[in-house]
Amino acid sequence: MTATLESLTKDKAFNRAYQQFVADYPEFVQTQRLDVLRATEFSRLDQLHHIYLDYTGGGLYGESQVRKHSEMLLNGVYGNPHSSNPTSQAMTELVEKTRHHILTYFNASPEEYGAIFTQNASGALKLVGESYPFQPGDQYLLTFDNHNSVLGIREFDRTHGATTTYIPVQAPEMTVDENELLRSLDLARPDGNNLFAYPAQSNFSGVQYPLEWIALAQEKGWDVLLDAAAFVPTNRLDLSIWKPDFVPISFYKMFGYPTGIGALIAKREKLQKLHRPWFAGGTIVAVSVQANQHRLAKGEEAFEDGTINYLMIPAVKIGLDYMEHVGVDLIHERVRCLASWLIDQLTGLKHRNGKLATKLYGPPSSGRRGGTVTFNLFNANGQEIDYELVEQEANRRKISLRTGCFCNPGSGEAAFGLGKDEIISCFSRAPEFQSSSDFRGCFKDTHAGAIRVSVGMASNFADVYQFIEFVKELFLE
Numbered sequence: 001m002t003a004t005l006e007s008l009t010k011d012k013a014f015n016r017a018y019q020q021f022v023a024d025y026p027e028f029v030q031t032q033r034l035d036v037l038r039a040t041e042f043s044r045l046d047q048l049h050h051i052y053l054d055y056t057g058g059g060l061y062g063e064s065q066v067r068k069h070s071e072m073l074l075n076g077v078y079g080n081p082h083s084s085n086p087t088s089q090a091m092t093e094l095v096e097k098t099r100h101h102i103l104t105y106f107n108a109s110p111e112e113y114g115a116i117f118t119q120n121a122s123g124a125l126k127l128v129g130e131s132y133p134f135q136p137g138d139q140y141l142l143t144f145d146n147h148n149s150v151l152g153i154r155e156f157d158r159t160h161g162a163t164t165t166y167i168p169v170q171a172p173e174m175t176v177d178e179n180e181l182l183r184s185l186d187l188a189r190p191d192g193n194n195l196f197a198y199p200a201q202s203n204f205s206g207v208q209y210p211l212e213w214i215a216l217a218q219e220k221g222w223d224v225l226l227d228a229a230a231f232v233p234t235n236r237l238d239l240s241i242w243k244p245d246f247v248p249i250s251f252y253k254m255f256g257y258p259t260g261i262g263a264l265i266a267k268r269e270k271l272q273k274l275h276r277p278w279f280a281g282g283t284i285v286a287v288s289v290q291a292n293q294h295r296l297a298k299g300e301e302a303f304e305d306g307t308i309n310y311l312m313i314p315a316v317k318i319g320l321d322y323m324e325h326v327g328v329d330l331i332h333e334r335v336r337c338l339a340s341w342l343i344d345q346l347t348g349l350k351h352r353n354g355k356l357a358t359k360l361y362g363p364p365s366s367g368r369r370g371g372t373v374t375f376n377l378f379n380a381n382g383q384e385i386d387y388e389l390v391e392q393e394a395n396r397r398k399i400s401l402r403t404g405c406f407c408n409p410g411s412g413e414a415a416f417g418l419g420k421d422e423i424i425s426c427f428s429r430a431p432e433f434q435s436s437s438d439f440r441g442c443f444k445d446t447h448a449g450a451i452r453v454s455v456g457m458a459s460n461f462a463d464v465y466q467f468i469e470f471v472k473e474l475f476l477e
């Protein structure tokens with residue numbers, strides 16, 4: 001079991017490490033307001049002895065968010081916003097307020113951008129994929145480093161005869177060769193449909209790719225899909241400065257509650273370009289059985305199929321208010337200090353024989369990276385330690401981290417040096433596999449997976465310190 005905060009503060013080694021940490025990262029002291037928040041709003045973490053290091057998987061909610069939302073539910077009567085009775089109107093007002101608030105939070109002009117409610121970031125990506133007017137000869141350009149739900153858009157472009165092109169990433173820093181990117185961007189088809197997708201922050205390595213690519217690609221004739229799901233929980237995205245065409249996000253990643261709601265923030269002008277492949281309840285202004293015709297609603301409604309998750313939507317406004325109250329810049333600074341310390345420690349870990357114990361994926365310095373730290377551990381003979389073993393041991397100590405490829409196979413292929421032939425050969429054996437871990441086990445010389453720890457709004461120094469102690473105790477020889 002992990003130590004309580006109280007017992008840690010009596011521990012000399014912990015205190016020494018903390019003093020050294022604040023000497024190395026003096027800016028951390030200015031984020032102490034978040035220690036108070038941890039003790040009040042997130043006290044359940046310490047009460048239940050959890051070390052939560054999976055913020056890239058999902059954020060945590062503050063207690064007051066849940067309380068405010070339940071008060072709203074208990075003190076009002078809310079009906080389906082598709083009706084127009086008083087309870088429905090009350091709900092519509094809250095839904096529209098939230099929609100407006102999302103745009104305000106991201107500093108997006110409501111004339112320029114719309115916010116469509118979806119189930120999650122994947123739902124937002126599917127909306128773009130299925131509606132983007134791909135035709136033969138059109139192009140879908142994306143970096144190797146992308147979440148599966150961005151890669152999945154290729155199935156739509158393929159069906160419509162468009163081509164998919166990938167820009168590789170270079171391991172271990174997981175950077176993109178900008179010359180190669182520029183060469184690919186120069187190949188936009190004039191008068192064609194060209195869609196370019198990349199993550200503002202990698203969910204695999206924490207790398208932050210330049211937001212300057214947005215305007216660069218647009219100037220060269222591309223529509224830009226900026227996957228901001230892993231970026232916005234700890235970074236400010238100002239849509240009055242950066243103007244991507246499509247931005248998918250999941251709110252639970254930002255502030256933990258509610259789950260089940262995401263958004264596609266999209267330029268209104270580009271929404272006009274999308275062709276929905278069907279219509280559904282809530283998306284039309286006119287439809288007839290006999291005339292066999294329908295007319296889609298204008299704007300966001302045309303993309304919200306059926307009844308939206310209306311009771312939970314006001315919790316998004318509460319969550320955004322919470323982020324504003326805490327301050328995303330303060331969260332950013334804290335996460336930067338903690339992640340940098342984690343990287344310093346991990347990359348300095350050595351066995352007694354002098355061999356390094358860790359291989360880090362992503363940049364070793366804090367510039368252009370977020371709070372996601374991904375690595376593998378090696379024993380004193382230089383053999384890779386199975387990440388599943390690390391996870392099992394972490395689980396036993398109530399340390400929540402993530403292992404595997406994190407739904408980002410392109411980064412995994414680059415990080416673990418997997419070649420196309422080897423991957424195709426493993427695919428040919430796929431019928432034997434019971435799980436994705438069997439698939440990853442098929443590769444030679446690597447466990448084809450890594451360990452990911454990520455910090456966020458409620459993280460403190462004790463979390464990262466105890467994680468490093470856990471690694472030292474169990475895996476250093």
Ligand SMILES: Cc1ncc(COP(=O)(O)O)c(C=O)c1O
Nearest residue numbers: 120121122147203227229230250
């Ligand atoms: C960068 C990125 N994009 C997209 C997604 C998909 O998000 P969701 O599972 O909420 O749809 C994730 C989830 O981890 C992500 O990290």
